[in-house]
Amino acid sequence: MVEVTLWGGLVPLADNQKTLTVEAGTIRDVLRALQERYPALSGPIRNEVAVVVDGVVYRNDWSREIPEGAEVFLMRRLAGG
Amino acid sequence: MSFDAAYQSQKFKSVGSRPLRPDGVDKVTGRARYGADFNMPGQLVARVLRSPHAHARIVSIDTARAEAVKGVKAVVTAADLPDLTNGDGALFAVLDNCMARTKALYDGHAVAAVAAIDEKSAKAALKLIDIEYEVLPHVVDVDAATRADAPILNDTVFTSGVTPAPDKPSNVANRSEFGHGDVDAGFEQADFIVERSYKTEQTHQGYIEPHACVANCNSDGTAELWVCTQGHFVYRQTCADLLGLEVSKLRVTSSEIGGGFGGKTHVWAEPVALALSRKAGRPVKLVMSREEVFRASGPTSATSIDVKIGARKDGKITAATATLRYTSGPYADMWAELGAMTSFACYDLANVKTVGFEVIVNRPKVAAYRAPSAPMAAFAVESAIDELAHKIGMDAVAFRIKNAAREGSKSSYGPVYGPIGIGPTLEAAQSHPHMSAPLGENQGRGMACGFWFNFGGQTCSDLNINADGTVTLAVGTVDVGGSRASLSLIAAEELGIDYQDVKAVIADTATLGYNDMTDGSRGTFSTSMATISAARNAIETMRARAALTWDIPVDDVFWEDGHAKAMGTKYGNLAPLSVKDIAAEAGNTGGPIAGHSEMVADGAGVSFATHICDVEVDPETGSTRIVRYTVIQDAGKAVHPSYVEGQYQGGAAQGIGWALNEEYIYGEDGRLQNPGFLDYRIPVCSDLPMIDTQILEIPNPNHPYGVRGVGETSIVPPLAAIANAVSNAAGVRMSHIPMSPPRILAALNAEKGK
Numbered sequence: 001m002v003e004v005t006l007w008g009g010l011v012p013l014a015d016n017q018k019t020l021t022v023e024a025g026t027i028r029d030v031l032r033a034l035q036e037r038y039p040a041l042s043g044p045i046r047n048e049v050a051v052v053v054d055g056v057v058y059r060n061d062w063s064r065e066i067p068e069g070a071e072v073f074l075m076r077r078l079a080g081g
Numbered sequence: 082m083s084f085d086a087a088y089q090s091q092k093f094k095s096v097g098s099r100p101l102r103p104d105g106v107d108k109v110t111g112r113a114r115y116g117a118d119f120n121m122p123g124q125l126v127a128r129v130l131r132s133p134h135a136h137a138r139i140v141s142i143d144t145a146r147a148e149a150v151k152g153v154k155a156v157v158t159a160a161d162l163p164d165l166t167n168g169d170g171a172l173f174a175v176l177d178n179c180m181a182r183t184k185a186l187y188d189g190h191a192v193a194a195v196a197a198i199d200e201k202s203a204k205a206a207l208k209l210i211d212i213e214y215e216v217l218p219h220v221v222d223v224d225a226a227t228r229a230d231a232p233i234l235n236d237t238v239f240t241s242g243v244t245p246a247p248d249k250p251s252n253v254a255n256r257s258e259f260g261h262g263d264v265d266a267g268f269e270q271a272d273f274i275v276e277r278s279y280k281t282e283q284t285h286q287g288y289i290e291p292h293a294c295v296a297n298c299n300s301d302g303t304a305e306l307w308v309c310t311q312g313h314f315v316y317r318q319t320c321a322d323l324l325g326l327e328v329s330k331l332r333v334t335s336s337e338i339g340g341g342f343g344g345k346t347h348v349w350a351e352p353v354a355l356a357l358s359r360k361a362g363r364p365v366k367l368v369m370s371r372e373e374v375f376r377a378s379g380p381t382s383a384t385s386i387d388v389k390i391g392a393r394k395d396g397k398i399t400a401a402t403a404t405l406r407y408t409s410g411p412y413a414d415m416w417a418e419l420g421a422m423t424s425f426a427c428y429d430l431a432n433v434k435t436v437g438f439e440v441i442v443n444r445p446k447v448a449a450y451r452a453p454s455a456p457m458a459a460f461a462v463e464s465a466i467d468e469l470a471h472k473i474g475m476d477a478v479a480f481r482i483k484n485a486a487r488e489g490s491k492s493s494y495g496p497v498y499g500p501i502g503i504g505p506t507l508e509a510a511q512s513h514p515h516m517s518a519p520l521g522e523n524q525g526r527g528m529a530c531g532f533w534f535n536f537g538g539q540t541c542s543d544l545n546i547n548a549d550g551t552v553t554l555a556v557g558t559v560d561v562g563g564s565r566a567s568l569s570l571i572a573a574e575e576l577g578i579d580y581q582d583v584k585a586v587i588a589d590t591a592t593l594g595y596n597d598m599t600d601g602s603r604g605t606f607s608t609s610m611a612t613i614s615a616a617r618n619a620i621e622t623m624r625a626r627a628a629l630t631w632d633i634p635v636d637d638v639f640w641e642d643g644h645a646k647a648m649g650t651k652y653g654n655l656a657p658l659s660v661k662d663i664a665a666e667a668g669n670t671g672g673p674i675a676g677h678s679e680m681v682a683d684g685a686g687v688s689f690a691t692h693i694c695d696v697e698v699d700p701e702t703g704s705t706r707i708v709r710y711t712v713i714q715d716a717g718k719a720v721h722p723s724y725v726e727g728q729y730q731g732g733a734a735q736g737i738g739w740a741l742n743e744e745y746i747y748g749e750d751g752r753l754q755n756p757g758f759l760d761y762r763i764p765v766c767s768d769l770p771m772i773d774t775q776i777l778e779i780p781n782p783n784h785p786y787g788v789r790g791v792g793e794t795s796i797v798p799p800l801a802a803i804a805n806a807v808s809n810a811a812g813v814r815m816s817h818i819p820m821s822p823p824r825i826l827a828a829l830n831a832e833k834g835k
Contacts, residue, residue, distance in 0.1 A: 061683035079343075081453050
């Protein structure tokens with residue numbers, strides 16, 4: 001099981017929960033599980049999400065495996081210069 | 082194809098050397114072709130008509146008189162750019178920003194454009210476009226825009242991120258919040274508290290080359306775009322979306338780039354040039370003037386930030402808060418959110434809270450500027466940190482080291498850090514000779530830290546082994562800071578050949594797979610990974626070709642020092658085959674040899690820097706001179722150290738300009754008063770000392786060579802480092818950027834009057 005923390009803007013779309021627990025082996029699994037449970041998250045997940053696994057930001061690599069006990073955050077995709 | 086990006090310690094031959102830059106001669110002799118240096122037969126000249134009002138409803142536009150001007154071939158307005166954005170709010174903002182639809186939202190907002198056979202005809206036509214405006218009240222100041230009586234820019238914007246949802250529109254588009262712990266309890270534990278409000282003014286990226294492009298739409302639905310950009314694949318997608326073109330039929334070629342710094346990650350002129358070309362049936366060249374660049378492209382946010390930090394007598398911070406208000410121009414964005422995320426990222430805090438407010442104003446649409454939003458937040462926080470250290474009586478560096486984030490610290494934006502490099506930069510600063518050098522009269526020293534998220538992204542490269550054994554490397558990330566040199570070094574390293582035998586080029590959008598932009602400090606980080614992968618794939622092919630040549634199993638062939646070698650003693654009489662040998666026989670061993678790579682380069686890792694600055698403040702004029710400046714930053718592995726130093730120095734130089742002089746100045750009428758380099762002063766060489774650099778190399782675990790991006794973090798600390806230095810020199814705390822001579826003089830006079 002993976003505990004996922006959402007950024008503030010997503011919380012109202014997930015029944016006002018800041019932290020959720022999902023069954024997942026990869027980032028893709030996490031995102032799929034979140035969308036199945038809360039369809040309103042689909043828009044942000046498709047367009048503006050980055051996933052932080054143990055402090056490292058992933059913007060595209062949804063195949064990244066999530067180690068046992070890893071800390072997982074959903075963050076907005078960042079702009080850069 | 083899977084690629085193991087994990088760091089592997091190794092000795093380098095090419096990486097870490099400093100060969101001459103491959104684009105240097107072209108650039109200094111004028112041969113390099115920038116955005117405005119491209120021409121097509123029958124090309125027209127485009128000019129854009131811009132709003133003279135900060136905020137006005139467009140009642141009507143009549144282009145009939147302009148279209149009748151001899152030589153005019155097309156006039157376009159928003160009607161020629163229909164809304165194809167399908168509910169995508171961010172894309173609609175781009176469309177509306179390229180050409181105002183119902184309202185002009187800032188001084189300089191494009192309202193129409195003309196393509197004519199020459200500049201004279203185009204300019205004459207602009208004057209004959211009849212526009213009826215209904216001028217509306219405007220607001221340009223970040224704090225004024227949040228007041229209850231402020232003119233509302235957009236009736237459909239209601240502040241999101243607040244409960245309950247508001248029932249009235251507002252110029253505050255969104256509220257975001259980050260943090261953990263209990264800040265009230267933390268402040269209760271504090272022996273000392275510093276609380277102060279700060280402001281920073283809006284600046285422009287200040288790239289020397291204005292936006293420029295040549296667009297050509299053909300009657301068969303194909304189109305070409307030659308353009309100065311940081312991301313030609315992204316420009317292709319955006320322009321195709323906005324104009325309803327098929328992506329495969331729009332070919333975009335990036336020119337050399339005379340600076341971008343985030344400002345060339347967005348389209349402004351390009352969709353307009355394409356729309357003009359489509360209407361005229363001829364190629365169209367559109368080059369923005371410097372005035373247009375200032376009024377209608379770029380800039381960064383103006384900000385207003387409140388910071389409160391408390392600490393115990395022993396120097397441990399007990400609580401920290403920041404409220405950050407950032408302008409985003411007339412369209413909602415996430416600039417304050419980025420400031421809220423980055424503001425306390427350097428520190429290990431038990432109790433922290435940051436709140437960001439996105440404020441829309443009648444100014445140009447904000448674009449990214451090198452570590453966007455972080456420098457302003459760092460200015461406010463690092464100023465307060467410095468003041469608190471003084472108050473406690475601690476050395477400013479020691480105070481930061483005591484509170485620095487480390488592996489296992491919960492970051493202020495949420496996640497727990499893995500191995501990070503702020504500690505080493507601070508320790509390097511503490512022992513740097515600069516910190517103990519004597520200061521002269523009216524001089525002061527300041528230092529500050531900075532943080533930025535780097536990122537990677539979608540990347541694609543082709544590595545072709547030519548018939549003579551030289552290598553052409555085709556990449557899709559625009560070279561904004563020397564990546565062709567660093568990527569050639571990487572290819573040479575991996576193949577085991579000379580740097581001189583590799584030529585890197587930026588491929589156009591028709592000849593290579595999709596690449597994200599060069600932003601987020603990702604150019605060398607991402608494309609070096611793709612280059613390593615492509616080179617390894619080419620080596621696999623060359624091993625197979627050597628095996629065929631020798632008629633032995635490929636498993637008995639290994640690659641070493643740029644040669645295929647037969648394994649073991651049973652093939653002892655086979656001379657190793659070089660890349661040149663294998664390439665010469667390619668036609669008879671299976672044809673051309675190439676290595677390709679398509680990947681997502683993720684795991685860039687966060688980045689930290691520490692800067693030290695000495696200034697001299699003239700107490701009579703308030704003028705400030707930078708006496709000495711040192712940048713300390715982790716590069717993971719410096720592929721071409723001279724370019725890494727260049728990035729460090731460039732970020733510092735831009736930060737110096739931002740700190741001391743640069744600002745958008747608006748009149749009461751909401752019009753920009755200084756849209757030119759005479760009145761908006763960026764630093765020139767004679768303003769700056771040689772900026773010293775210290776490159777730390779703490780390998781990035783998520784890159785085969787340990788490389789980190791280095792392009793952005795160097796602009797984060799300067800505003801604060803210089804503010805701390807000026808405050809120490811002048812004896813008065815400066816809380817408003819830029820610290821221009823009048824502002825310093827006013828602060829000195831106010832202090833005298835106390």
